Amino acid sequence: MCGALASWSDALNLSPTIKTFLKHTGIEVPLICGPMYPCSNPELVAAVSEAGGIGIVQPISLTYVHGHDFREGLRYIKKLTGKPIGMNALIEQSSKKYFAQMQEWIDIAIEEGVYFFITSLGKPNWVVNRVHSAGGVVYHDATELKWARKGLEGGVDGLIAVNNRAGGHSGDKSAEQLYQELSDLDVPVICAGGISTESDFNNALNTGYAGVQLGTRFIATEECSASENYKQAIIDAQEKDIVHSERITGVPVAVINTPYIQQTGLKAGPLARWLLKGSKTKHIMRTIYALRSMYQLKHASLEKTARKDYWQAGMSVAGIDKIEKAGDIVKRFAQNIYS
DSSP states (O other): OGGGHHHHHHHTTOOHHHHHHHHHHTOSSSEEEOOOTTTOOHHHHHHHHHTTSEEEEOHHIIIIITOOOHHHHHHHHHHHOSSOOEEEEEOOOSOHHHHHHHHHHHHHHHHTTOOEEEEESSOOHHHHHHHHHTTOEEEEEESSHHHHHHHHHTTOSEEEEEOTTOSBSOOSSOHHHHHHHHTTSSSOEEEESSOOSHHHHHHHHHHTOSEEEESHHHHSBSSOOSOHHHHHHHHHOOGGGEEEESTTTSSOEEEEOOHHHHHHOSSOOHHHHHHHHSTTHHHHHHHHHHHHHHHHHHHHHHOTTOSSOOOBOOGGGGGOOSOBOHHHHHHHHHHHHHO
């Protein structure tokens, strides 16, 4: 399939933006396995890339959760697949130590042959400078037009449009509304949120998106290291079961509405809300939330006997009814547009 990429794209008369996205990533299917904390284990990342999409490494998952030295973790993934992988850079400068660590991870990734990066939560200028100088490409998360423009001002090559059906930090707008806002920016725009079926995939491409990013769908796979309880919860959940909690990072995060979530509530406490409004104190409060949630999510998501049913997921749960191999999902989506 890979050798026939150019003739395949010409034969299907794909849009220029889809062709650009495929060129940017070097992949065959316009599909990203989005970075997920704590669920982006090396085997899942590799399986999606091997099938023709692109798996994205989430550095904290790779190191803190799955216990790999970052460089050796990348090399392990490369042993599992010879196809392109990407890396997610969370670039909000919450601390000098974290910022220095992210710089080091990006440099190592480039040295190990990673050339596709997705930036989130900050100004991507410095990442773009590093990556472009090595011949790579940077896409930036955006939930609305103003963040997309800031990313483009920083020189990014494309956008990940995070809509109101996404897991994790979702946006406020529908996929259609968000595409209308971003479609005139002259870069590939990827639909992130609400994609779990071939129909969802086709709808996104027909809307004008250059590709899709899936997260929740890939948690319910054989390769993902999430617990069986977590995977079953995704299978059992419906769209109405997804709620947004402020108690994970300080800003709304999409989770399954389990008894534990109902017990703890969805809103941040009065003191936390006050601190999150301050220009200086919001970074401190987000760091406190991040440190606490990193530990909680790691154990709740991966351990079979976890006491807290604390699971991130997006509204795409509505289209997920079984655990599959990650590669089979990618290939099924691919067949849907190859035929």
